[in-house]
Amino acid sequence: MQQQQQQRDSTTPVPREIGPVNWIGFGTLFSKEVRRFTKVYMQTVAAPVVTTLLFFAVFALALGGAGRSVGDVPFLEFLAPGLIIMTMAQNAFANTSSSIMIAKNQGTIVDVLMPPMTSGELAVGYVAAGVLRGLVVGLVTVFVVALFVRIHLMHPALILLFGLLGTMMLALLGIAGAIWADKFDHIAAVTNFIVTPLTFLSGTFYPIERLPENWRFVAHLNPFFYMIDGFRHGFIGGSDAYIGTGIAVLVGVNTALWLLVLRMLSTGYKLKS
């Protein structure tokens, strides 16, 4: 009898001890999110790089960009950082938004919500993978664009800082957008009517001083403008806005988005109902 009891005790599973952070859960979610985009690298890395090169080629070959300059900077050297951060931002957004949207649509979101993970662990897992995809796409694009134009690295720390803040902002926006969206049409609307136009028209292709005065004022209210402007400053050493303002705006927007996403995940808004 005692022997049977001892045998049962040795085979009965005991509850897993989880410390302050569920590292296994976080690592699994992060790994799943990274594998999602590396598995289809043609769509997630190669295609954005080709699109960036296409825009670059249009300006270089068809629009005579090779002969123009913005201030003292050749136009193509001005254009390259804008295109790179635009691609990074769009991909960070796509990573988080598509993952959550597909999971909601297919009903597999329960696999993410049921494990003993806090909303913070979930959010950090998704955001880290989104930021990583943005950085990978950005790095590949830098190397490819460098084949055609001279890439300066005036302030590498600022490049990294604005790259991180920018991709984090878009990754968070992707989570919030996908949680809010009830169907693919909704998230497509966010992508087509908000994210893409804002990344496109916030100084990627031209200095903001080229805009009419009223639009220039509007541009300074747009966080995407500070993301592009600061990132470009890291490469060419010139910016339209004060860099400190850009950092403050991006930190502020990121903080607000973190709070929003954590609130959405902790209350289960449109996830647990």
Place this chain on the structure above:
Amino acid sequence: MGAPAVVNALMYSGAFALGGVASDDDGRVFAWMLAGQAPFWCAMNAVIGPTIQLVIDKMERTIQDVVQAPLDPVEWLVAYVAAGTTAGLLSSLPIALFAVVINGFPGPAPLTALAVLVLTGMAFAPLGLLLGLWAQKWDHVGAALGFILTPIGFFSGLVQPVSAMPEPLRSIGAFSPFTWAIEAVRACLVGGPAAASVATAALSLAGMAVFLGFVAWRVLVSGWRLRT
């Protein structure tokens, strides 16, 4: 389908006009860019419409509902081409309207522009049908649209008249169906130079519609990638 195309057209035109020329105070360059975007999106959506439908049907195995229906291959062809052309027109007409409103309503030859847009849809829709039959997964569709069609379209007079582009882009661009459509529709909506006359462009697009329609019909008759 229509609204995203309009937003994309406005976005591309704005970026190319602001980034590409010294000044555009009266908005003429913007309208010129926009007028070229109309046939570009007409062609792209005429391709995308049938392609997406066929690939979804093949992946979800609902293609058998279409294959088993008592439909002649000609009826199939006409239905897919008509649907693709409609998708192209729905996305391009609002863009064309924007262009003529900015540049001066109603433009030099709006009805001719409409006819060329219809021909553009009819020329590109069979290509979408063929692409949808060939593609077996989304990677194939993405590669064909992103790596082939979009780059060709961008260098076919979309941002600069083909005649003003450097060689070899000028010579290659002259043979692109996108060029025929873009330069002809633009000339009819806002004026300006075109590499070929509008009649030549319309005839070329009609020829492409007949040729690709015939190829698509033969492929449908054979049942390639549908009944295997």
